[in-house]
Amino acid sequence: MTPKPRLATIWLAGCSGCHMSFLDLDERLIELAALADLVYSPIIDVKEFPENVDVTLVEGAVTNADNVEMLKKARVRSKMLVAFGDCAVTGNVTALRNPLGDPKAVLERAYTDPADLHRKIPCELPVVPPLLPRATPIHQVVQVDFFLPGCPPSADLIFYAVTELVAGRTPDLAGKYHFG
Ligand code: SF4
Secondary structure (H helix, E strand, O other), rough: OOOOOEEEEOOOOOOOOOHHHOOOHHHHHHHHHHHEEEOOOOOOOOOOOOOOOEEEEEOOEEEEEHHHHHHHHHHHHOOOOOOEHHHEEEEEEHHHHHHOHHHHHHHHHHHOOOOOOOOOOOOOOOOOOOOOEEEEOOOOOOOOOOEOOOOOOOOHHHHHHHHHOOOOOOOOOOOOOOOO
């Protein structure tokens, strides 16, 4: 029996909305499971990104050192890497922090109680992976094979694109997608 294609999804700096839309496949998740094995994802309990993945969907932009490490690992271990949603494709919401410049300002705004603004905080907090100077779309870090726009992409679009990709075909998105 021919093994099924191996599908993975990862979540970098995003809001999880693209994965929520993936879950909106509802009963079509069962159809998808008949076509491909989901070998790694935030929605299954696998700790290490595996070798020999056929298609990997990447949600989110690249905004910290952990994102870079995970994305590069997924790239090396995947035949087809897909920018999944607008944050991965363009930076989108995640990149809204870029005009603030120095990541230290972002950390201060997010993690310092306004009542304590007079206190100095370290630029790198032990609980937060070091932020990169800018949040970037994933194609600025690794080669991307396919772009699936949308914030989030609709469940219908995800189902169409993923079933085509795991079948080894290139989805034709003309007239099927929009940004935002
Ligand atoms: Fe969330 Fe939209 Fe970014 Fe997807 S593209 S992670 S839904 S903000």
